[in-house]
Amino acid sequence: xxxxxxxxxxxxxxxxxxxxxxxxxxxxxxxxxxxxxxxxxxxxxxxxxxxxxxxxxxxxxxxxxxxxxxxxxxxxxxxxxxxxxxxxxxxxxxxxxxxxxxxxxxxxxxxxxxxxxxxxxxxxxxxxxxxxxxxxxxxxxxxxxxxxxxxxxxxxxxxxxxxxxxxxxxxxxxxxxxxxxxxxxxxxxxxxxxxxxxxxxxxxxxxxxxxxxxxxxxxxxxxxxxxxxxxxxxxxxxxxxxxxxxxxxxxxxxxxxxxxxxxxxxxxxxxxxxxxxxxxxxxxxxxxxxxxxxxxxxxxxxxxxxxxxxxxxxxxxxxxxxxxxxxxxxxxxxxxxxxxxxxxxxxxxxxxxxxxxxxxxxxxx
Numbered sequence: 579x580x581x582x583x584x585x586x587x588x589x590x591x592x593x594x595x596x597x598x599x600x601x602x603x604x605x606x607x608x609x610x611x612x613x614x615x616x617x618x619x620x621x622x623x624x625x626x627x628x629x630x631x632x633x634x635x636x637x638x639x640x641x642x643x644x645x646x647x648x649x650x651x652x653x654x655x656x657x658x659x660x661x662x663x664x665x666x667x668x669x670x671x672x673x674x675x676x677x678x679x680x681x682x683x684x685x686x687x688x689x690x691x692x693x694x695x696x697x698x699x700x701x702x703x704x705x706x707x708x709x710x711x712x713x714x715x716x717x718x719x720x721x722x723x724x725x726x727x728x729x730x731x732x733x734x735x736x737x738x739x740x741x742x743x744x745x746x747x748x749x750x751x752x753x754x755x756x757x758x759x760x761x762x763x764x765x766x767x768x769x770x771x772x773x774x775x776x777x778x779x780x781x782x783x784x785x786x787x788x789x790x791x792x793x794x795x796x797x798x799x800x801x802x803x804x805x806x807x808x809x810x811x812x813x814x815x816x817x818x819x820x821x822x823x824x825x826x827x828x829x830x831x832x833x834x835x836x837x838x839x840x841x842x843x844x845x846x847x848x849x850x851x852x853x854x855x856x857x858x859x860x861x862x863x864x865x866x867x868x869x870x871x872x873x874x875x876x877x878x879x880x881x882x883x884x885x886x887x888x889x890x891x892x893x894x895x896x897x898x899x900x901x902x903x904x905x906x907x908x909x910x911x912x913x914x915x916x917x918x919x920x921x922x923x924x925x926x927x928x929x930x931x932x933x934x935x936x937x938x939x940x941x942x943x
Contacts, residue, residue, distance in 0.1 A: 595630065595735070602626040602728040606721040613720070614713050620699075621648065621714045625721030628688070630729050632737070635801035637729045640688060641722035647685070647692025648718040651676055655697035656711045664701050672697040730803075737799040738809050738816075741792035745816045748782070748789045748823050749869030755779045755830040756862035759837065763855040766846040772838035779834040782827045789820055819868055825937050826865060833858075833930050840923045850924055857931050864938045 606626040610619035625644050631637045655672050662668045673694045680690030700711055729735075758775050767775075796813055845851055 592632075592735075594732075595632065598728050598732050599627060599630040599725075601732065602630050602721075602725040605728065606724040609724060610717050610720055614716060616710070616713055617703075619717045619721070621696075621717040622721035622724075625718045626725040629722045629725035632735050633799040633801065634726070634730050634734055634803045635798055637726050638802060641726055643686050643688040644692055645715075645719055645722055647680075647689035648696045649715055650679070650689075651693040651696025651698075652700050652711045652715055654679070654693070655700035659701055669698060669701045672701060734803045735799050736796075736803065736809055737792075738796045738813055741789070741796035741816055742812065744785075744789040744792040745820050745823070746869050748785050748827075749819065749865055751785060752782055752823055752826050752830060753862045753865035753869065755782060755834070756826075756858050756865060759830070759833055760855040760859035760862065762837070763846060763851050763858070766843050767841075768843065769838060769841070772834065772841060776831070776834045776838050779827075779831040782831065786820070786824055786827050789823075793817055793820060822868065822937060823865075826934060829930050829934050829937075833927060836923055836926050836930075845923070848924065854924070854927050854931065861931070861934055861938070 603623050603626040606622040607619050610622040625641070625648075628644055629637050629640045631640055654676060658668055658672050658675075662671075676694035676697050677690070680693050685693070696714070700714065703710075755775075755778065758778070762772060762775060793813070793816060796816075800809055800813060
């Protein structure tokens with residue numbers, strides 16, 4: 579692989595975050611120039627660069643980590659300077675001790691790195707400046723506070739759109755997996771086609787994991803966010819739908835595997851299988867209804883665009899109306915005469931249908 583390619587990311591940082599970072603750096607430097615006499619406020623600029631993050635909560639955490647590392651590093655360097663002076667070996671000793679102390683205290687990578695950097699800068703650049711150590715701590719705190727305020731006031735980031743879209747897509751693809759079972763039972767698929775269906779059903783697990791990651795990022799973006807109010811309800815709804823889908827993904831995968839492992843072409847001749855196929859198709863309709871519920875409009879302009887993408891992504895064929903919000907499932911199927919050859923499979927499918935039915939009908943309980 580080209581080493582230069584590793585320097586580039588697969589996606590760009592949002593331009594708004596770039597602007598906010600620049601504003602935070604300029605504001606932090608100007609504020610420190612007004613309040614603190616001395617050289618260029620390097621610590622304030624670095625703090626502002628590092629503290630502007632994709633979410634308010636991450637900015638707060640970065641500010642705490644950065645400030646803690648600076649305080650520890652400055653105190654360590656100041657103490658050794660007073661005791662041993664500022665020779666090269668003292669600087670090296672402080673850097674090594676900073677690494678060991680950060681390891682012993684189990685500091686985060688941000689704080690651990692900052693301890694050594696701050697100690698080194700104090701000893702190499704601050705020994706001739708009065709009150710250098712105290713000023714650098716104040717610079718860092720001011721830079722972090724300014725960055726946090728800028729990130730909170732200038733369109734605080736909300737990452738709800740990607741999560742909303744991921745949940746809607748998962749609902750759509752889960753519905754397709756149930757409908758695939760209904761079609762296969764009706765048409766009497768062979769083992770090869772059922773194996774393909776199983777691979778597609780298993781892929782839903784990875785898709786669910788991606789949806790969960792997107793929901794985690796959305797939850798993170800709303801923590802400490804002043805714009806949380808109108809978005810929190812939508813996020814809670816998406817989290818609840820994703821939890822239902824977690825169970826449904828497990829069920830549809832298990833049903834597909836059971837059919838793949840045990841079905842034979844004569845399975846479709848059993849009249850109960852036709853009823854099972856009908857019920858599974860109705861399950862697909864109800865899962866599509868979950869997707870339609872997840873495709874509700876988000877409460878901001880960016881969310882409106884995401885909602886439009888959701889609607890386009892789960893659009894129904896022209897000949898098919900969107901599913902009703904009312905459950906489509908009927909009463910449980912009754913088996914009068916068990917199939918002598920496939921009774922285990924039929925019983926397993928009926929039990930899975932019962933459990934899926936409970937999951938769907940219990941979603942608003």
